[in-house]
Amino acid sequence: MGKLEAYVRKGERVTIRDVALGAGVSVATASKALNEQGRMTVETRERVQRVAQRLGFRPNAMARALVAQRSFTLGLLTNDTYGRFTLPVVAGLSAAMADRGVSVFLCAVEDDPERVRLNLNAMEDKRVDGLVIAGKRIDRALPIALPPQRMPVVYVNAACPPQGVGFVPDDDGGAYAAVTHLLGLGRRRVTHVSGPRDFEAVGLREQGWRRALDEAGLPVPKAALFGSWSEGFGYETGHALMRTPRAADRPDAVFCGNDQIARGLIDALMHLGVRVPDDVAVVGFDNWEIFAQATRPPLTTVDMELKELGSQAGLTLLDMIDGKPVTEGLQRRPCRLAVRQSCGGQAR
Amino acid sequence: MGKLEAYVRKGERVTIRDVALGAGVSVATASKALNEQGRMTVETRERVQRVAQRLGFRPNAMARALVAQRSFTLGLLTNDTYGRFTLPVVAGLSAAMADRGVSVFLCAVEDDPERVRLNLNAMEDKRVDGLVIAGKRIDRALPIALPPQRMPVVYVNAACPPQGVGFVPDDDGGAYAAVTHLLGLGRRRVTHVSGPRDFEAVGLREQGWRRALDEAGLPVPKAALFGSWSEGFGYETGHALMRTPRAADRPDAVFCGNDQIARGLIDALMHLGVRVPDDVAVVGFDNWEIFAQATRPPLTTVDMELKELGSQAGLTLLDMIDGKPVTEGLQRRPCRLAVRQSCGGQAR
DNA sequence: CTGAAAGCGCTTACAG
């Protein structure tokens, strides 16, 4: 058995044929031995496995796919090229899938229907078992002309058609948790500053904020303030808020619709000599480390658990592929509050 | 020909057999017709193509791969989960590859050798034609135990072994361009503030800065300042710089090692009442939109052209796969200066 | 010009 390597033509990849030859069995037997299928003497099975090991045999997944009618491959289509929202999703998806032997193709499509077509065709040609379509906002669909051939599809952070399956963060719940945390720390006048009204996420976060105040029996201090997702808007609003004549009407906490707004707002407060969190506590949304950590003090913020979202989406897709029943419609997955210092006091 | 669909078993994917049946030719002929191979009457060829079209036939890429001994598939391994540097690379790679019919598997591996092994095995099983390995700093290798089977590999933003092929941004050139631009605008005392010394990129950017000053016959005003890649460091340094006793010793421009430092530095200057760019011009590095745009005034900064880097890497990998000769070693690709307002005056 | 055969690398009934 020392001359095992003689069986494999040099430079060529080792195939199951080489293994069979080396173990002195048929290809069929080799296959069964390697896959723990069929009945045979342990001696044979082990011999085959030993040879395979020795030769560094790795079965050709495409050949297997051809017979299994299953490629153990997924496609990920996204228009979020900057990846701020999508990359964690992909990382979570990719990791969860890798553990199950499935690999994922990444298709960056911008918002160009032509590129969508191109990539969708590629995914069809490669016979992916399913598709995840990831966007950057939950109320917009990608310009996708019906994935082909009834291929299973799950949507993440994107609009999901009537009978579809989709995952998004629970914006309402995340907001509720943030505001509740603030209230638990004794804050009573919690204002909300957020992005553009036409984002569904904005409405949901506002709703969670409102719900928390209601349940605590607090009056909603003043309508939430809506603008853009930018630091600039946070900065202006910080100034505007502090311009309120009676101090008792000023907020003692601000729940922001994203971390950039929170960052700008904190800068404004600092600029005005208002102490954070002592005078005004601030909480953000996104847990975008680069902002959350750079803020002085570091920002308490809602984490959307995007990795988890990606892995859930993948697992569900696998179930669909296996023909298992999955719950239809949009699922809102829990967010997690990342507590740092801007909210004042880790606990109460 | 109206009953063409009768040839394809319902629910099943249409194969070349269905096309052949529908066109009344053999599978071999159908194949040749579709691939524009071999000789046959245009009539036959067109009939086959028409039928294929009609049936929505898409050839199974895995079956073709099996015979072509080529999967038209690439693997992308990265440890940059947050994707700040890698996502543009992937987008560029993915787009360029899609145009050539090759798809890319994304493997997010963190820095865990176990996951690297797992994903590398998956890539081998799937018989990818090549691998691109993308990192987040040019002087660190990923913990990769020799890609298997002499598979072609190209490195991006990562250390590259002796005989390897790699692509990184031209840090020296980018810095040189930035500083030259500043000098062209009349600045004479250009200081450099950057990240940790042990990053190779830091050394290269410093070198470009120095070179530009030398060529202009200007003395290097003072040693560059090295710290961390953070806003905080930029902020502190901004203060420190302005503390210099004699005004004539203070810089009239600062070239920063990244956009975060630039951002912090600008904040400090603003805080001190120093006008940007009037009193001090500032240039960053990275062109990370979220910072470059949020800065007041918007930041002039060096763009590393990461998308381009990704597409170049992919194209080169394709050449290697095709057995074409490619230039060995690390290639430093040009950066581009994104001119905004923080440098003062778009032109001279 | 067209088709039968062999083969890419595997797996899976089905015989022996």
Add this chain to the structure above:
DNA sequence: CTGAAAGCGCTTACAG
């Protein structure tokens, strides 16, 4: 217990 055969969906010499 083991192996020959057929087949997954294609392509490519090679005959006719």
